[in-house]
Amino acid sequence: MMILVSYDVRTETPAGRRRLRRVAKVCLNYGQRVQKSVFECRVNQAQYEALERRLLEEIDLNEDNLRFYRLTEPLAQHVKEYGVFRAIDFENDSLVI
Amino acid sequence: MMILVSYDVRTETPAGRRRLRRVAKVCLNYGQRVQKSVFECRVNQAQYEALERRLLEEIDLNEDNLRFYRLTEPLAQHVKEYGVFRAIDFENDSLVI
Numbered sequence: 001m002m003i004l005v006s007y008d009v010r011t012e013t014p015a016g017r018r019r020l021r022r023v024a025k026v027c028l029n030y031g032q033r034v035q036k037s038v039f040e041c042r043v044n045q046a047q048y049e050a051l052e053r054r055l056l057e058e059i060d061l062n063e064d065n066l067r068f069y070r071l072t073e074p075l076a077q078h079v080k081e082y083g084v085f086r087a088i089d090f091e092n093d094s095l096v097i
Numbered sequence: 098m099m100i101l102v103s104y105d106v107r108t109e110t111p112a113g114r115r116r117l118r119r120v121a122k123v124c125l126n127y128g129q130r131v132q133k134s135v136f137e138c139r140v141n142q143a144q145y146e147a148l149e150r151r152l153l154e155e156i157d158l159n160e161d162n163l164r165f166y167r168l169t170e171p172l173a174q175h176v177k178e179y180g181v182f183r184a185i186d187f188e189n190d191s192l193v194i
Contacts, residue, residue, distance in 0.1 A: 004166060006103060008132045008182070035105045035162055038135070056179060065132055065182045069101060070175035071166055078167035082153060085105070085162045 002071040003048060005031070005039045005055070010063045022058045023066075026051070034085060040071070099168040100145060102128070102136045102152070107160045119155045120163075123148070131182060137168070 005027055009020040027033070030051045031041025043051060052068065059066050072078040102124055106117040124130070127148045128138025140148060149165065156163050169175040 004101065006132055006135050034164060035103055035134075037132075038103050038164070052177070059180055061180045064180045066179040067131060067135070068177040069166070070169040072169045080149070080165040082163040083156055083158045083161045 001043060001045075001048070002073055002075050003031075003041050003043060004067075004069040004071055005041060005051070006067050006069075007037050007055075007059070008065040009037070009059065016060075016063065019058055019060060019064065023055060023064075026054045026058060034081075040075075098140060098142075098145070099170055099172050100128075100138050100140060101166040101168055102138060102148070103164050103166075104134050104152075104156070105162040106134070106156065113157075113160065116155055116157060116161065120152060120161075123151045123155060131178075137172075 007023055009023055010016045011020050024033075024037075027039040027041070030043060030047065031039045033039050041047075041051065048068075055066055104120055106120055107113045108117050121130075121134075124136040124138070127140060127144065128136045130136050138144075138148065145165075152163055
């Protein structure tokens with residue numbers, strides 16, 4: 001299945017910025033980054049559960065927001081994309097092309 | 098249909114911050130904000146096309162990224178949410194509860 005993972009992590013504190021880095025790192029292991037805090041992941045049920053479990057270990061439920069959406073397939077017919085997305089290492093603000 | 102709208106707008110410049118405000122304002126007319134730059138919108142085909150057209154008038158295709166996803170329904174069975182989302186006026190950094 002295709003799922004979309006999106007998150008808001010509060011980054012006012014060093015701890016928040018660390019959470020953001022760790023959340024992104026987990027997501028990078030499971031899918032493709034399509035925006036700064038949005039990932040598309042093709043996973044089976046076991047992988048979905050593992051991803052969810054790993055992310056719940058990282059986020060702060062009192063500070064952050066994490067969402068998983070099941071996407072309608074075939075994805076190509078149900079997604080529209082406009083504009084550019086640059087391969088930036090957002091967590092460290094350096095270009096990783 | 099339920100669609101998810103997400104965007105990355107480059108906000109390094111005043112023009113970018115203006116685009117961000119305008120993009121958010123358009124989205125607020127069509128759906129519910131669920132994260133800083135993620136909205137869920139229940140629309141018919143005509144509304145979807147209008148929303149898309151309006152957003153394309155606001156974003157800069159050379160700087161920003163805009164995505165529309167068709168969500169699988171019933172939504173309640175295909176979305177998982179964790180953590181908190183505060184009703185912040187992100188564009189103006191003031192609380193709007």
